[in-house]
Amino acid sequence: MSEPFEPKIVAFVCTYCTYAGADLAGTSRMKYAPNVRIVRLPCTGRISPMFILKALQKGADGVLVSGCHPGDCHFAQGNYHARRRWTVFRALLAFTGIPEERVKFSWVSAAEGAKFTELINGITDSIRALGPFEQYQELQKVIETQSTY
Amino acid sequence: MAKIGVFVCHCGENIASMVDTGRLASTISDHPGVAVASEYKYFCSDPGQETVKKAIRENGLTGVVVAACSPRMHEQTFRKACAEAGLNPYMLELANIREQCSWVHTDKEQATEKAIEITRSLVEKVKRNNDLKPISVPVTRRAMVIGGGVAGIQAAIDIASAGREVVLVEREPSIGGHMAQLSETFPTLDCSQCILTPRMVEAIQHPNITVMTYSEVEEVDGYIGNFTVKIRQKARYVNMETCTGCGDCIQKCPVKKIPSDFECGLGNRTAIYTPFAQAVPNVPVIDRDRCTYFKNGKCKICQKTCQINSIDFEQQDRIETIEVGAIVVATGFQIQNTAMYGEYGYGRYKDVITGLHFERLASASGPTAGKIRRPSDGKEPEKIVFIQCAGSRDAAKGVKYCSKICCMYTAKHAMLYAHKVHHGETQIFYMDIRAAGKGYDEFTRRAIEEDEAGYVRGRVSKVFEENGKLIVRGVDTLLGRPVEVVADMVVLATAMVPQPDAKDFAKRIGIGYDEYGFYNEAHLKLRPVETATAGIYLCGACQSPKDIPDSVAQASAAAAKVLGLFSKEQLEREPVIASVSDSTCAGCWGCVTACPYNAIDRRDITDRNGNVIKRVASVNPGLCQGCGTCVTFCRSNSIDLAGFTEKQIFAEVMAL
Numbered sequence: 001m002s003e004p005f006e007p008k009i010v011a012f013v014c015t016y017c018t019y020a021g022a023d024l025a026g027t028s029r030m031k032y033a034p035n036v037r038i039v040r041l042p043c044t045g046r047i048s049p050m051f052i053l054k055a056l057q058k059g060a061d062g063v064l065v066s067g068c069h070p071g072d073c074h075f076a077q078g079n080y081h082a083r084r085r086w087t088v089f090r091a092l093l094a095f096t097g098i099p100e101e102r103v104k105f106s107w108v109s110a111a112e113g114a115k116f117t118e119l120i121n122g123i124t125d126s127i128r129a130l131g132p133f134e135q136y137q138e139l140q141k142v143i144e145t146q147s148t149y
Numbered sequence: 150m151a152k153i154g155v156f157v158c159h160c161g162e163n164i165a166s167m168v169d170t171g172r173l174a175s176t177i178s179d180h181p182g183v184a185v186a187s188e189y190k191y192f193c194s195d196p197g198q199e200t201v202k203k204a205i206r207e208n209g210l211t212g213v214v215v216a217a218c219s220p221r222m223h224e225q226t227f228r229k230a231c232a233e234a235g236l237n238p239y240m241l242e243l244a245n246i247r248e249q250c251s252w253v254h255t256d257k258e259q260a261t262e263k264a265i266e267i268t269r270s271l272v273e274k275v276k277r278n279n280d281l282k283p284i285s286v287p288v289t290r291r292a293m294v295i296g297g298g299v300a301g302i303q304a305a306i307d308i309a310s311a312g313r314e315v316v317l318v319e320r321e322p323s324i325g326g327h328m329a330q331l332s333e334t335f336p337t338l339d340c341s342q343c344i345l346t347p348r349m350v351e352a353i354q355h356p357n358i359t360v361m362t363y364s365e366v367e368e369v370d371g372y373i374g375n376f377t378v379k380i381r382q383k384a385r386y387v388n389m390e391t392c393t394g395c396g397d398c399i400q401k402c403p404v405k406k407i408p409s410d411f412e413c414g415l416g417n418r419t420a421i422y423t424p425f426a427q428a429v430p431n432v433p434v435i436d437r438d439r440c441t442y443f444k445n446g447k448c449k450i451c452q453k454t455c456q457i458n459s460i461d462f463e464q465q466d467r468i469e470t471i472e473v474g475a476i477v478v479a480t481g482f483q484i485q486n487t488a489m490y491g492e493y494g495y496g497r498y499k500d501v502i503t504g505l506h507f508e509r510l511a512s513a514s515g516p517t518a519g520k521i522r523r524p525s526d527g528k529e530p531e532k533i534v535f536i537q538c539a540g541s542r543d544a545a546k547g548v549k550y551c552s553k554i555c556c557m558y559t560a561k562h563a564m565l566y567a568h569k570v571h572h573g574e575t576q577i578f579y580m581d582i583r584a585a586g587k588g589y590d591e592f593t594r595r596a597i598e599e600d601e602a603g604y605v606r607g608r609v610s611k612v613f614e615e616n617g618k619l620i621v622r623g624v625d626t627l628l629g630r631p632v633e634v635v636a637d638m639v640v641l642a643t644a645m646v647p648q649p650d651a652k653d654f655a656k657r658i659g660i661g662y663d664e665y666g667f668y669n670e671a672h673l674k675l676r677p678v679e680t681a682t683a684g685i686y687l688c689g690a691c692q693s694p695k696d697i698p699d700s701v702a703q704a705s706a707a708a709a710k711v712l713g714l715f716s717k718e719q720l721e722r723e724p725v726i727a728s729v730s731d732s733t734c735a736g737c738w739g740c741v742t743a744c745p746y747n748a749i750d751r752r753d754i755t756d757r758n759g760n761v762i763k764r765v766a767s768v769n770p771g772l773c774q775g776c777g778t779c780v781t782f783c784r785s786n787s788i789d790l791a792g793f794t795e796k797q798i799f800a801e802v803m804a805l
Contacts (some may be wrong), residue, residue: 010802031254042775048781
């Protein structure tokens with residue numbers, strides 16, 4: 001029997017809330033699945049949908065976007081922009097054939113180390129259940145074979 | 150060609166016990182562009198930092214990645230080390246392999262794998278970092294304080310006494326605020342006027358303070374260190390320079406029966422008036438809406454009376470534009486309109502009054518000269534019922550929060566009444582007695598034990614009139630039975646709520662507010678007097694319900710923040726800001742609407758003849774806070790954020 005599938009998850013987080021929440025999980029010595037790679041940004045408002053697509057294209061099986069709770073954004077409104085963008089982006093995901101469950105949106109404050117831990121474990125389990133994300137790699141192969149002219 | 154140095158820290162055992170640091174260093178040393186990769190027990194220590202500096206100098210490194218703790222911990226430490234070794238401090242990234250790796254995982258193999266990927270992706274990022282310089286912004290070392298209550302006065306005096314100019318703006322004809330209306334103050338029973346008026350005089354006489362009364366802030370433009378404020382000075386119709394404040398005009402004014410706001414409608418004023426006798430400045434204003442001359446074109450008695458010709462009916466509102474570097478918002482509060490409690494009969498029965506009315510009744514300078522008299526018939530009340538939490542802590546009808554001062558002032562009212570009407574009886578309906586503060590619990594105990602304030606724990610359901618008396622029906626929840634009290638007067642401890650125009654004003658000057666309209670601090674615990682907008686500070690009850698000691702303390706804190714800002718001529722800021730590429734900007738202005746700080750303007754690009762050939766977005770570096778929302782919004786990829794550029798992040802993602 002082959003080894004169980006271990007997904008790779010890329011998390012785009014804001015530095016003020018979720019990154020600090022992840023740090024708190026660390027300083028509190030909480031334990032969570034090692035499948036997540038965190039990319040730190042100033043604000044969720046800075047997170048472009050292109051980052052998410054790029055991560056999925058480069059081999060991530062799931063993506064997490066997390067920032068400050070509504071009303072708590074360090075930059076006043078960045079997370080509202082992120083939330084609006086996410087609503088639109090969700091429709092685009094469906095259009096491009098990426099299952100919506102592969103991208104998760106959440107709020108984790110700087111005080112929520114425990115929530116961060118649960119979130120990572122939860123998303124790791126759910127992505128593991130979905131299996132590897134290979135559509136893009138397959139598409140890439142098609143493009144490479146066709147781009148001879 | 151990039152020459153990156155990677156420094157893997159053991160953090161004693163903190164990292165090394167869960168991450169194979171040797172493997173991390175050797176794997177990363179093979180990564181393209183990595184010139185040196187070394188490990189050490191504590192890179193944050195002096196010898197550790199020396200190793201980093203030496204490696205930078207000897208290898209001519211172009212970038213540094215320290216694989217260690219969170220950047221929130223030691224980014225500044227290593228930035229400084231880089232700068233000391235001659236490398237731009239922003240050519241550094243910290244790979245967080247402690248808080249977000251070694252401390253949270255239990256499998257060394259997987260943790261090492263993760264640490265390698267984290268470090269690798271930051272090596273790719275740092276290759277694309279740019280030399281950045283902290284931004285220098287000049288600071289106009291003059292402050293504006295908005296609101297001339299006790300908080301605003303304190304902040305203004307503190308800033309002015311430290312040698313900086315202050316403009317104190319107050320929309321009423323006099324400074325003083327709510328505190329000027331109070332009779333005595335808890336817990337010392339100092340006369341409010343006696344402690345406040347010297348401060349008011351100090352403020353107006355201070356050489357560094359310009360007091361602008363009867364003035365409102367119309368517009369705030371600019372950013373920290375460089376605000377431009379437009380202030381409307383409403384027409385007083387009295388010449389401020391020449392008026393001596395003799396009061397002859399007030400004496401002679403024929404319109405005498407205007408309910409005075411200052412007296413909460415318990416007393417009257419004239420059409421030309423000062424709100425109270427100790428007003429600062431002591432210069433009257435003409436109430437245009439009530440003045441006979443302005444209504445009928447005839448009268449001018451005040452002008453004829455004035456011996457120094459200070460009445461000027463031609464005066465117009467004036468707009469003044471002032472440059473300031475910092476703004477202190479001290480706009481205060483108002484008392485909630487208690488009309489929503491129809492069952493208490495406020496507004497229907499003259500003898501159901503608010504705590505602020507009672508202050509005026511108890512004040513020696515008030516309409517009854519300090520004698521407690523019923524508003525309906527002027528008789529001395531034999532029994533007063535106080536109802537606490539009339540609006541506060543009532544999610545259904547009032548506000549959810551505790552107004553903080555009502556327990557204390559109700560106890561004070563009961564005391565003052567006991568001191569003035571010896572045979573009088575009090576009954577106080579309360580939910581809890583919240584008396585936290587220096588000398589506060591002792592004060593309420595004194596009210597109960599020495600002045601025989603009758604506390605009844607419970608709520609009032611109804612107040613109604615019968616035979617000239619007020620019948621108060623409620624429940625005593627400690628005894629578990631209904632009570633009915635016959636009273637001569639009922640005093641409601643109404644909630645403190647934000648000023649009626651608090652939200653509009655916040656939008657006008659660009660600060661945040663909560664669901665009620667109280668202004669938001671940057672951090673409730675650690676930055677309680679700053680707003681999220683740099684350079685704008687808060688104090689007093691505009692932030693939350695507060696008593697006098699708290700308002701004054703917060704005012705001094707805000708003044709200290711302002712003085713800190715004014716301690717240098719230039720202000721240094723993190724260079725993480727957005728910038729626009731003029732050549733590709735299509736001028737869709739999506740970024741302009743997206744920016745939470747109004748930091749993006751439209752800018753004309755002209756040819757040599759001055760003809761506009763293109764309009765592009767332009768980021769004001771002083772206002773930009775570096776959130777990057779505009780970057781993501783930009784349809785033509787024309788904006789980028791220094792420190793978090795598209796290139797950097799894509800490289801980081803692709804290396805994961």
